[in-house]
Amino acid sequence: xxxxxxxxxxxxxxxFSIIYDKFIQNVSDFNNKQQQMNAKIxxxxxxxxTIIRSMLQxxxxxxxxxxxxxxxxxxxxxxxxxxxxxxxxxxxxxxTYINKEVVNINSFMKDIKSSFQSYATEQSKYIxxxxxxxxxxxxxxxxxxxxxxxxxxxxxxxxTDTDALISIICTSDNSNLTIRIKDTGKxxxxxxxxxIFEPFxxxxxxxxxxxxxxxxxxxxxxxxxxQVESIYGSGTxxxxxxxxxxxxxxxxxxxxxx
Numbered sequence: 396x397x398x399x400x401x402x403x404x405x406x407x408x409x410x411f412s413i414i415y416d417k418f419i420q421n422v423s424d425f426n427n428k429q430q431q432m433n434a435k436i437x438x439x440x441x442x443x444x445t446i447i448r449s450m451l452q453x454x455x456x457x458x459x460x461x462x463x464x465x466x467x468x469x470x471x472x473x474x475x476x477x478x479x480x481x482x483x484x485x486x487x488x489x490x491t492y493i494n495k496e497v498v499n500i501n502s503f504m505k506d507i508k509s510s511f512q513s514y515a516t517e518q519s520k521y522i523x524x525x526x527x528x529x530x531x532x533x534x535x536x537x538x539x540x541x542x543x544x545x546x547x548x549x550x551x552x553x554x555t556d557t558d559a560l561i562s563i564i565c566t567s568d569n570s571n572l573t574i575r576i577k578d579t580g581k582x583x584x585x586x587x588x589x590x591i592f593e594p595f596x597x598x599x600x601x602x603x604x605x606x607x608x609x610x611x612x613x614x615x616x617x618x619x620x621x622q623v624e625s626i627y628g629s630g631t632x633x634x635x636x637x638x639x640x641x642x643x644x645x646x647x648x649x650x651x652x653x
Contacts, residue, residue: 571637622634
């Protein structure tokens with residue numbers, strides 16, 4: 396092969412690379428615009444719902460007897476559910492927008508554990524946190540990452556009975572931080588595990604089916620991965636892997652509520 400062939404090959408590869416990068420950018424722009432549109436639609440729907448609810452409250456205040464009418468309170472319940480669904484949809488659309496900063500995972504996880512401490516005590520449950528001894532630093536959006544982890548921890552509490560233990564275990568190697576959230580609850584049936592991260596799929600009658608989809612989006616935008624393992628009747632473990640900003644070691648300290 397002569398130098399002209401080599402140059403032609405290089406030009407072809409460079410040309411393909413430019414086209415591919417442009418294609419990826421166009422797809423990303425389209426997805427962003429679609430999510431912005433969905434968030435705007437959700438916002439526009441919420442406004443009349445708020446007005447309808449306020450008008451119903453005024454009617455009830457003016458005519459107290461109406462509160463005894465069949466299905467009156469069901470109307471409020473359904474309005475609240477639609478509002479909850481729209482809030483979840485808005486969060487789902489915004490879950491791809493993140494602002495990264497350097498986060499000390501040790502301090503960050505202690506704060507999250509502390510925020511659930513009183514909740515655990517009220518429910519007669521336990522929450523434990525195990526961390527590497529040395530500080531772990533990652534680049535993350537602290538608000539979005541807390542939203543994702545809090546969602547998983549809250550789900551763990553809801554899936555467990557009295558005296559249950561929710562364990563949060565953080566480990567690291569030279570390139571990744573791993574966060575495991577493990578519960579001793581009822582577990583998830585094998586056929587349901589496959590679809591658990593899909594939007595609008597919920598096996599909780601009170602759920603909207605967007606919580607775990609939001610979690611997955613947030614982790615994905617952090618260049619991370621999330622997996623779930625569950626044994627029906629024994630418990631569930633969610634495992635999150637995030638890239639480290641710098642390596643950390645494996646010396647552990649453990650914090651557990653009494």
